Amino acid sequence: MNCLYAKILDDLYYIGANDRQTALFENMWPLPEGVSYNAYLIRDEKTALLDTVRINKVDGFINKVLEVLDGRKLDYLVIHHMEPDHSGCITDILNLFPDLIFVGNKKTKSMLYDFLELTPDDDKFIEVKDGDVLDLGKRQLQFVMTPMVHWPESMVSYEPNDKILFSQDIFGGFGTVDGAIFDDQADYNIFRSETRRYYSNIVGKYSMMAVKAIEKVKQLDINIICPVHGFVWRENPQTIIDDYEKWANYEVEDGVVIVYGSMYGNTEGMADHLATFLAKEGVKNIKVFDVSKTHASYILNEIWRYKGLILGSATYDNSVYPNMYNLLNVLKYNKIKNHVLGIFGSYGWSGGAVKDLKAFAETGKYDVLETVVEARGTMHKEEEDQLRLLAKEMAEKLK
Incomplete structure (x- = not known):
């Protein structure tokens, strides 16, 4: 050697x-x-x-x-x-x-x-x-x-x-x-x-x-x-x-990390729309990650860099998507500070993911955005409008 x-x-x-x-x-x-x-x-x-x-x-x-x-x-x-x-x-x-x-x-x-x-x-x-x-x-x-x-x-x-x-x-x-x-x-x-x-x-x-x-x-x-x-x-x-x-010292740059967990594309579609709305609001540094495809190591790295964090999850067995659950644990023990947090998700016949994301937000030191978006099945016009509002709130916080 x-x-x-x-x-x-x-x-x-x-x-x-x-x-x-x-x-x-x-x-x-x-x-x-x-x-x-x-x-x-x-x-x-x-x-x-x-x-x-x-x-x-x-x-x-x-x-x-x-x-x-x-x-x-x-x-x-x-x-x-x-x-x-x-x-x-x-x-x-x-x-x-x-x-x-x-x-x-x-x-x-x-x-x-x-x-x-x-x-x-x-x-x-x-x-x-x-x-x-x-x-x-x-x-x-x-x-x-x-x-x-x-x-x-x-x-x-x-x-x-x-x-x-x-x-x-x-x-x-x-x-x-x-x-x-x-x-x-x-x-x-x-x-x-x-x-x-x-x-x-x-x-x-x-x-x-x-x-x-x-x-x-x-x-x-x-x-x-x-x-x-x-x-x-x-x-x-x-x-x-x-x-x-x-x-x-958790000093961050302006930008947003969107992390989603999706099974059949409904939550992924919400993430893509949200990224587009953020760009229209003037946010230039936007990173979108599929929690099932990208290791938490790389997601954590980008979260450490950028101030905005938006988590989206499909509901899986009345709870947050399992791979998202793993990421939440990583974020918990890293005690992330100085971040603005947004939440969205989807469900089929019964919810749970958004509820769990809200509970996660309460455990950390996040500035949580008021608008929370939850779609039943695919995203409809009402959820699309809420995503626009969520993007606007995030952009204002970054400014």
Whole structure:
């Protein structure tokens, strides 16, 4: 298995791997563009490996670590995050360097046992807290705790000499590193959507904690950001900081996402008419999704981007359409804020979908539009007029 290698500075190296084989991140979120796993190695008076990669890339990773060490021993293994895509090779590294010292926080130590059945002695584990420093010689690592971004043991470290932030999952993104390991080697606009999808799918539900973490790291003078997924940001680190800050604060753009669940086309027809009416009202950014065709990962990404959200569902067994029900659960645990919500639906002989959508609206922090449209069977003139009104209300809210 090949791994990637790049010199960031004279004594700081990127060692990472592209994963194009794994279909689903966390066995849940699609990875059509793959994902990268990034680790970093410092060769100072002391050597330190900062995180590892997923176990399916262990062979190439070990080879690159040995190559960069060039005969030196590994003194420290710094664990910013214990999720298996970053801790997968810890046991293999320990087998090669049994005298290494682990560096992590109190919860890291317990997770070493929980996940890997490792119980390092006290002299083999340095427990760090907020503000603690690990001295490597010319370089020092200052630790900042960032709990629940997105695991309880999550932390970052900062190297003050060259102003480098090792950010673990914060400031990462989906997508492999295709030649461009550094941000100045690629057009980030091509990758922004996959980065936002990573944020909304993985970090978004912990946005309150992400805001606190970002406020902490903004106090640091940062020239380079080294995350565990995606680019190394050496030219424009403020770009990814600004994006993450926007997403964590639920800042949205004008636009509307329409998501519908339809069996035989009646609800779909309502969605299409509604999109047309929105366009006539001057709304330019309109996204329409069939909840049965598009994975919730992509729908959530667009919802995170745009202020307007309109949900439409056919009635299925006196309730909301099952695939719509799954999306509602995703939206619930992501605690979406700062959105205007519209509701429509259809039924055959007995309703239920619209009732369930209304109940969902009451569980969240949405600005719910007054007009709710429900058709019996196909859409008739009365429902068409109501959809026009719903579109008008949404456009006014966006203005």
